[in-house]
Amino acid sequence: MKKLGIAALIAVMVVGMAGCGNKVADNGSTSSSAAAEPAVSAEVEPGADKGAGAPADVKLAVPAVKDGVTRPGEDAMETYFEWDKIEGADGYEVSVQSKFYSDETFSEPEIIETTDSSYVASAQDYFDFLIKVRAYKGTGADRVYSDWSKEAAGFSYDESEVAK
Numbered sequence: 001m002k003k004l005g006i007a008a009l010i011a012v013m014v015v016g017m018a019g020c021g022n023k024v025a026d027n028g029s030t031s032s033s034a035a036a037e038p039a040v041s042a043e044v045e046p047g048a049d050k051g052a053g054a055p056a057d058v059k060l061a062v063p064a065v066k067d068g069v070t071r072p073g074e075d076a077m078e079t080y081f082e083w084d085k086i087e088g089a090d091g092y093e094v095s096v097q098s099k100f101y102s103d104e105t106f107s108e109p110e111i112i113e114t115t116d117s118s119y120v121a122s123a124q125d126y127f128d129f130l131i132k133v134r135a136y137k138g139t140g141a142d143r144v145y146s147d148w149s150k151e152a153a154g155f156s157y158d159e160s161e162v163a164k
Helices: 002-018
Strands: 069-072 077-082 091-100 110-114 118-123 127-137 152-155
Touching: 069 152, 077 127, 077 152, 091 118, 118 127
Parallel strands: none
Antiparallel strands: 069 077, 077 118, 091 110, 091 127, 127 152
8 A cells, every 4th residue: 555655646646747947939049937827918019128037938019108288186287108918928118207398318217116197297387398218027036027108208297388
């Protein structure tokens, strides 16, 4: 009886180990999770930042961001930006820059993560905003990014209210 139990345990271990090894993807690269996760079908632009250790076959399209739309908010004027969802993306990084309308230069970019396909900037004064977006998939060292989108512009005021 003990021999049968030991033989069964060894068989389970061998079968379990067979599923844990490195798999060779269609492009020749290896991935320890190739059997567990389906491939993502979106495209990456050349030169995209893929992160260390990211699977070479995971590719994400570049988001197309629409210019911001100004609308009244609860406490301030809001600038609403949106983009189409990217197939296979887990979320998005939004790079946000702002400046007072009469200033010459924008602030240093602030990076914000979101799982939504929109972003709302708000200000109580006359501010201009520039954003760009990139999609991501994965976490930590396995995170893969698309290229950054083209910049989209918006503002938190009615242009007719200020003389430029």
